[in-house]
Amino acid sequence: MRLLSNQLNDHINQSVFIEGWLHKKRLLGGLTFINLRDRKGIVQAVIKDKEQVDKLKGLQIGTVLSLRGLVVKEQRAPGGIELHDVNLEIIVPVVYEPPIEIDKPLSHKPDNLDTLFEHRAIGLRNITEAKVFLIRSELLRLIRQFLYEQDFIEIQTPKIVGNAAEGGAEVFRFDYFGKPASLAQSPQLYKQVMIGVFERVFEIGPAFRAEPSATTRHVSEVTMLDIEMAFIENHDQVLQMIETMLFQVLTKLWQEHEQLLNDLKAPPLILKPDLPRYSIQQIHKLYQEANQIDMSQEIDLTPEEERFICEYAKEHDQSEAVFATDLPKPKMKFYHMAKDNDYALSADLLFRGLELATVPQREHHYDVLIEQMKNAGIDPQDQSFKFYLEAFKHGLPPHGGCGFGIDRLVEKTLGLANIKEAILFPRDINRLAP
Amino acid sequence: MRLLSNQLNDHINQSVFIEGWLHKKRLLGGLTFINLRDRKGIVQAVIKDKEQVDKLKGLQIGTVLSLRGLVVKEQRAPGGIELHDVNLEIIVPVVYEPPIEIDKPLSHKPDNLDTLFEHRAIGLRNITEAKVFLIRSELLRLIRQFLYEQDFIEIQTPKIVGNAAEGGAEVFRFDYFGKPASLAQSPQLYKQVMIGVFERVFEIGPAFRAEPSATTRHVSEVTMLDIEMAFIENHDQVLQMIETMLFQVLTKLWQEHEQLLNDLKAPPLILKPDLPRYSIQQIHKLYQEANQIDMSQEIDLTPEEERFICEYAKEHDQSEAVFATDLPKPKMKFYHMAKDNDYALSADLLFRGLELATVPQREHHYDVLIEQMKNAGIDPQDQSFKFYLEAFKHGLPPHGGCGFGIDRLVEKTLGLANIKEAILFPRDINRLAP
Numbered sequence: 001m002r003l004l005s006n007q008l009n010d011h012i013n014q015s016v017f018i019e020g021w022l023h024k025k026r027l028l029g030g031l032t033f034i035n036l037r038d039r040k041g042i043v044q045a046v047i048k049d050k051e052q053v054d055k056l057k058g059l060q061i062g063t064v065l066s067l068r069g070l071v072v073k074e075q076r077a078p079g080g081i082e083l084h085d086v087n088l089e090i091i092v093p094v095v096y097e098p099p100i101e102i103d104k105p106l107s108h109k110p111d112n113l114d115t116l117f118e119h120r121a122i123g124l125r126n127i128t129e130a131k132v133f134l135i136r137s138e139l140l141r142l143i144r145q146f147l148y149e150q151d152f153i154e155i156q157t158p159k160i161v162g163n164a165a166e167g168g169a170e171v172f173r174f175d176y177f178g179k180p181a182s183l184a185q186s187p188q189l190y191k192q193v194m195i196g197v198f199e200r201v202f203e204i205g206p207a208f209r210a211e212p213s214a215t216t217r218h219v220s221e222v223t224m225l226d227i228e229m230a231f232i233e234n235h236d237q238v239l240q241m242i243e244t245m246l247f248q249v250l251t252k253l254w255q256e257h258e259q260l261l262n263d264l265k266a267p268p269l270i271l272k273p274d275l276p277r278y279s280i281q282q283i284h285k286l287y288q289e290a291n292q293i294d295m296s297q298e299i300d301l302t303p304e305e306e307r308f309i310c311e312y313a314k315e316h317d318q319s320e321a322v323f324a325t326d327l328p329k330p331k332m333k334f335y336h337m338a339k340d341n342d343y344a345l346s347a348d349l350l351f352r353g354l355e356l357a358t359v360p361q362r363e364h365h366y367d368v369l370i371e372q373m374k375n376a377g378i379d380p381q382d383q384s385f386k387f388y389l390e391a392f393k394h395g396l397p398p399h400g401g402c403g404f405g406i407d408r409l410v411e412k413t414l415g416l417a418n419i420k421e422a423i424l425f426p427r428d429i430n431r432l433a434p
Numbered sequence: 435m436r437l438l439s440n441q442l443n444d445h446i447n448q449s450v451f452i453e454g455w456l457h458k459k460r461l462l463g464g465l466t467f468i469n470l471r472d473r474k475g476i477v478q479a480v481i482k483d484k485e486q487v488d489k490l491k492g493l494q495i496g497t498v499l500s501l502r503g504l505v506v507k508e509q510r511a512p513g514g515i516e517l518h519d520v521n522l523e524i525i526v527p528v529v530y531e532p533p534i535e536i537d538k539p540l541s542h543k544p545d546n547l548d549t550l551f552e553h554r555a556i557g558l559r560n561i562t563e564a565k566v567f568l569i570r571s572e573l574l575r576l577i578r579q580f581l582y583e584q585d586f587i588e589i590q591t592p593k594i595v596g597n598a599a600e601g602g603a604e605v606f607r608f609d610y611f612g613k614p615a616s617l618a619q620s621p622q623l624y625k626q627v628m629i630g631v632f633e634r635v636f637e638i639g640p641a642f643r644a645e646p647s648a649t650t651r652h653v654s655e656v657t658m659l660d661i662e663m664a665f666i667e668n669h670d671q672v673l674q675m676i677e678t679m680l681f682q683v684l685t686k687l688w689q690e691h692e693q694l695l696n697d698l699k700a701p702p703l704i705l706k707p708d709l710p711r712y713s714i715q716q717i718h719k720l721y722q723e724a725n726q727i728d729m730s731q732e733i734d735l736t737p738e739e740e741r742f743i744c745e746y747a748k749e750h751d752q753s754e755a756v757f758a759t760d761l762p763k764p765k766m767k768f769y770h771m772a773k774d775n776d777y778a779l780s781a782d783l784l785f786r787g788l789e790l791a792t793v794p795q796r797e798h799h800y801d802v803l804i805e806q807m808k809n810a811g812i813d814p815q816d817q818s819f820k821f822y823l824e825a826f827k828h829g830l831p832p833h834g835g836c837g838f839g840i841d842r843l844v845e846k847t848l849g850l851a852n853i854k855e856a857i858l859f860p861r862d863i864n865r866l867a868p
Contacts, residue, residue: 062829092829177863221592231436
């Protein structure tokens with residue numbers, strides 16, 4: 001039976017059978033050393049027998065093979081063990097040289113990113129690179145676990161929608177059997193009406209934005225975690241749910257995967273279960289005091305301020321995440337609830353300098369919502385909003401939620417330089433393949 | 435603190451606070467009876483006090499309210515309890531009559547489906563209707579749990595793709611910053627190359643098909659579970675993984691949610707951990723013997739045969755699911771592995787008369803794959819296939835997997851008549867909203 005590389009330490013001095021990819025091959029003192037890669041890591045094998053060595057003649061990295069051999073302790077080898085007396089069998093011979101070297105650290109410098117994404121499925125065979133996506137899968141597992149425990153149910157809402165519900169130009173449009181359709185920018189309207197049934201819902205799925213910018217922050221397809229919860233007493237209950245989720249998920253991630261995170265040089269986590277809350281006005285002032293730059297004309301936070309307040313909170317509150325509260329009304333969406341004449345009940349969750357989520361309470365009064373739509377220049381008679389308004393007309397309780405960027409969470413958890421490195425096959429204005 | 439309807443049985447003779455929606459209101463012998471709905475069910479409350487009754491004057495079903503009252507045993511009430519000495523508070527008044535009656539069973543007859551989907555977010559407030567999506571959420575949770583235990587990792591692949599990878603006319607096309615793009619029909623190519631990194635991957639996400647048919651089987655946006663596993667010894671290992679998943683997931687679903695399933699009148703489960711396997715040729719013969727209809731000209735199974743073999747296996751093998759093996763070569767896709775000159779190593783998983791998944795072994799030899807592409811009329815030089823072929827060129831081990839229809843699984847698990855009833859907001863040729 002096949003064993004995996006991480007199981008061999010329990011089989012010292014035993015004969016084992018392993019399968020994987022040829023990851024490295026070198027000659028040293030008349031011996032052939034090979035590294036075999038499987039999904040759990042690397043095993044080093046020493047081959048003396050000429051007949052065995054000859055089987056590898058002309059074969060390249062990537063060759064799929066099996067090894068039978070004796071597990072021997074060897075401190076200098078990866079994992080502290082080595083395979084001796086090897087009997088080797090080729091499963092899939094590879095005769096082509098790899099397009100990139102995968103047993104050395106890959107450059108993530110901006111000028112190499114295109115090469116990285118061009119050969120993504122090969123580059124990820126580098127065992128460190130692959131760990132980004134092990135962490136990503138685990139983050140999603142832990143998020144779902146938390147939300148199930150909190151009695152949320154998972155829903156799937158359509159990605160093909162009629163009108164672009166939230167408006168805006170950054171929408172991909174296409175023909176749907178003769179009708180104009182577009183790709184959903186978010187499940188906003190759908191998840192809100194579903195709290196009228198399930199009270200607590202979430203969705204993890206793709207969202208599409210025709211972002212015409214080429215930066216380290218912009219991609220046209222993202223993975224969003226959408227959360228919505230009803231029967232809240234106030235906005236702060238929503239913030240509490242989100243900060244608890246962030247804290248529990250990241251804390252468990254570090255407890256369960258410290259080695260993986262260290263291998264990826266992830267910055268150590270400095271976080272509290274209850275995040276500091278600063279109003280955007282307070283942040284403008286703190287930034288001005290620290291940098292002697294007048295921010296009084298800014299409505300929302302600038303990217304520099306987002307970085308600043310996270311550094312500030314790290315120093316003063318021992319937290320790398322912070323809520324920036326009291327969004328000024330000019331930035332408020334029609335479905336947000338107003339706090340007063342000047343501010344919305346909406347807060348941005350910032351983590352290590354980047355906005356992960358916007359976390360508002362929603363306006364749940366039918367009449368007020370209609371007014372806010374009109375004020376935002378949206379026609380409440382528009383057929384795209386019929387099902388949405390109908391749910392409010394027939395009673396939706398106080399509720400709130402967030403759209404939470406999963407790619408950004410992966411990026412910031414691991415300290416990556418570019419959101420695209422957190423995505424298997426990123427899409428941007430210049431990249432539609434692979 | 436708010437209690438939920440299913441917690442009240444633990445609070446007999448205690449004063450409690452609950453919140454929810456007015457679900458039903460009636461006068462009986464001078465008393466007002468109301469039903470309050472929350473996410474866990476229905477609570478009946480008896481209101482005597484005129485001042486309290488007056489608060490409901492002019493208010494309709496859907497009104498959001500809170501109740502304080504004494505929990506009293508009452509066998510005739512839902513859940514065996516009733517609320518007395520009620521103090522009622524209106525949270526969100528509703529003055530509009532509901533578009534459909536939600537406290538009575540909703541008709542799912544074909545001529546009522548349009549009304550059902552038109553007012554979907556209201557109709558699901560019927561507590562039986564909502565249970566379909568509780569089951570759906572639980573099915574997804576149990577599937578993920580099984581796959582994590584089997585050491586699969588979850589991936590997200592792009593839904594915006596360049597060329598339609600698998601070809602065919604049924605593709606939604608659109609403009610992507612001046613380049614032609616399309617919506618992914620499946621993660622096929624992406625998941626296959628990722629087994630070169632993680633060996634075992636899965637994805638649960640939307641897939642898009644421009645199906646120009648209006649039937650009970652066709653929708654243009656489905657939720658697919660895509661699974662791919664490497665280092666298999668043979669095709670049967672893939673079938674074993676899928677049949678084990680189906681058995682464990684559905685068995686656990688019945689163990690954990692028997693009441694919900696009975697409320698939905700789900701047909702009792704007749705299933706085995708190892709499914710019967712019949713070749714398509716065998717099924718043609720069995721069908722012919724039973725029905726005296728000559729099927730020898732058919733390549734694949736007809737829908738009638740799919741229903742027949744499931745009934746047949748239910749009777750002869752005590753299993754409502756079956757693998758139809760040995761797909762004839764004319765139906766084989768270029769990425770399937772051939773079994774011999776006549777058949778592909780591909781099997782259909784049929785459950786209660788419907789195909790849930792196609793489960794092939796993949797061709798993993800670079801040269802053979804190129805030949806099979808050419809035979810299928812696909813140009814291996816096409817840039818869309820560059821990353822795909824590159825992964826094979828540099829070594830992919832024997833592997834197989836499936837695309838598994840989640841909507842179909844929900845439909846057949848619950849015995850629904852139409853795939854659209856298993857989808858929150860279905861999309862078909864005539865329906866783009868809500």
